[in-house]
Amino acid sequence: MLSFSIFVLLLKPDKLKNIDLEIINRIKKLVQKRGQNFVLVPHVNPDGDAIGSTVGLACILENAGHKCTVVVPNDYPAFYNWLIGFATVLNFDRNKGAAKKAISSADTIFCLDFNEIERTGKLKDVVSEFTKTKILVDHHPYPKDFCDYLISDTSYSSTAELIFDLAVQLGLKKNITIEAANALFTGIMTDTGSFSHNISNPNTFKVVSELISLGIDTETIHSNVYHNYSADRMKLLGYCLNEKMVVYPELRTAYISLSKQELEKFNFAPGDAEGFVNYPLSIQGIVFTALFMEKDDHVKISFRSKGSFPANAFSSEHFNGGGHLNAAGGESELSFAETIEKFKSLLPEYKKQLLEN
Numbered sequence: 271m272l273s274f275s276i277f278v279l280l281l282k283p284d285k286l287k288n289i290d291l292e293i294i295n296r297i298k299k300l301v302q303k304r305g306q307n308f309v310l311v312p313h314v315n316p317d318g319d320a321i322g323s324t325v326g327l328a329c330i331l332e333n334a335g336h337k338c339t340v341v342v343p344n345d346y347p348a349f350y351n352w353l354i355g356f357a358t359v360l361n362f363d364r365n366k367g368a369a370k371k372a373i374s375s376a377d378t379i380f381c382l383d384f385n386e387i388e389r390t391g392k393l394k395d396v397v398s399e400f401t402k403t404k405i406l407v408d409h410h411p412y413p414k415d416f417c418d419y420l421i422s423d424t425s426y427s428s429t430a431e432l433i434f435d436l437a438v439q440l441g442l443k444k445n446i447t448i449e450a451a452n453a454l455f456t457g458i459m460t461d462t463g464s465f466s467h468n469i470s471n472p473n474t475f476k477v478v479s480e481l482i483s484l485g486i487d488t489e490t491i492h493s494n495v496y497h498n499y500s501a502d503r504m505k506l507l508g509y510c511l512n513e514k515m516v517v518y519p520e521l522r523t524a525y526i527s528l529s530k531q532e533l534e535k536f537n538f539a540p541g542d543a544e545g546f547v548n549y550p551l552s553i554q555g556i557v558f559t560a561l562f563m564e565k566d567d568h569v570k571i572s573f574r575s576k577g578s579f580p581a582n583a584f585s586s587e588h589f590n591g592g593g594h595l596n597a598a599g600g601e602s603e604l605s606f607a608e609t610i611e612k613f614k615s616l617l618p619e620y621k622k623q624l625l626e627n
C-alpha cells in the first residue's frame with residue numbers, strides 16, 4: 271500500500287530533472303483524483319517560507335479541485351496575516367479540536383519547510399499518528415525518514431521555490447493563480463533575505479520571473495512584510511544594537527540576548543525579532559552571530575554565519591537544533607544565563623574554524 275512504502279528522493283539541482291518518474295507519477299495520481307482532502311503543515315514558529323509554501327500549495331491544490339487546510343503548530347507573525355486570507359488556516363495552539371479534526375479527516379499530509387518531525391512542535395504526536403500518506407517537500411539538509419515521499423533539495427533557496435517547480439511537474443501550472451504566486455514569492459523573498467543570500471542558483475530568478483508574469487506586485491509584497499512592524503519592534507531593535515550586542519572581534523563572533531523581562535518591556539509579538547540575528551553579521555570581520563531569547567520553558571536560539579562556518583552543525587551538536595549551513599536555530603533547556611555561558615565557553619574551541627573562515 272502506498273502509505274507503507276518509503277520513497278526517498280534527493281532531487282538534483284536542475285528543476286527536478288532527475289526525479290524518479292515513478293514517484294512523481296504517484297504524487298501526480300494523488301492530485302489528479304479530484305476532491306482529495308489535503309492538510310499542509312509547516313514548522314513551529316512559522317516564518318515567511320513556511321507560511322508562503324503551505325498557503326501557496328494550498329491555493330494551487332484548491333484550484334485543482336481539492337479541499338485544503340493549513341494547520342500551523344503555533345502563532346505566526348502578524349505581517350503574514352494578509353497571506354492567511356488566501357487559504358483555510360488553523361492554529362493548533364489556539365484551536366486544537368478543529369486542527370485535530372482536520373488532520374484526522376485528511377487523505378494526505380504535506381509537510382513543508384522542515385526536515386524532522388520534531389520541528390512540528392506540539393503537533394508532533396498528531397502528525398506521527400497519522401497513518402495515511404505523508405509527503406515532505408523541503409530544502410534543509412539531512413532530512414529524516416518520517417514521510418512516505420521525500421522531496422528534498424538543498425540547492426533551492428526556499429521551499430516555496432521548490433513548490434513552484436513541483437507544481438509544474440505535477441501538471442498544475444495552470445492552477446498557480448496570483449494568490450499562490452503572492453504566497454510563493456513571499457517564501458522566496460523572506461528565505462533569501464530579500465534576495466541577498468542563497469541566490470546563486472539562477473533557477474530562483476527563473477521562478478521569480480514566472481511569478482511576476484502572473485501579475486504579483488513585488489513592492490506591495492515587500493512592504494506588507496517589511497514595512498509592517500510595530501513601533502515597539504523598532505525600539506527593541508535599537509535597544510538590542512545599542513545595549514545588548516556583545517562583540518568578540520578576536521573570535522569573529524557577536525551575540526544578542528533578550529530576557530523574558532526585556533521582551534515584555536517592548537510588548538514582544540511573534541516575528542518582532544525576525545532579522546535581528548543578521549545585524550551583527552554586517553560588522554566587518556564578524557562571521558558568526560547568535561540571538562538568545564528567553565521563553566517560558568526554554569531558550570530559543572538563532573545562529574547565522576558567513577562562509578564555511580557551519581551554524582547548523584554548531585547548533586545540532588550543542589543546542590538541540592539544526593538548519594542550513596549559514597542559518598540555523600536551536601533550543602536550550604538550561605537557564606537563560608547558563609545557556610549564554612555555555613555558548614561563550616564553546617567559542618574558544620571553534621577559534622581556528624572561525625579565524626580561517
Ligand code: 5GP
Nearest residue numbers: 572573590591592593594597598599600601
Ligand atoms: P531561525 O533562526 O530564523 O528561527 O531559523 C533559521 C533556520 O534554522 C531555519 O531554516 C529553521 O528552519 C532552522 N531552525 C530554527 N530553529 C530550529 C530548531 O530548533 N531545530 C532545527 N532543527 N532547526 C531550526
Ligand code: MN
Nearest residue numbers: 319428429461
Ligand atoms: Mn525555508
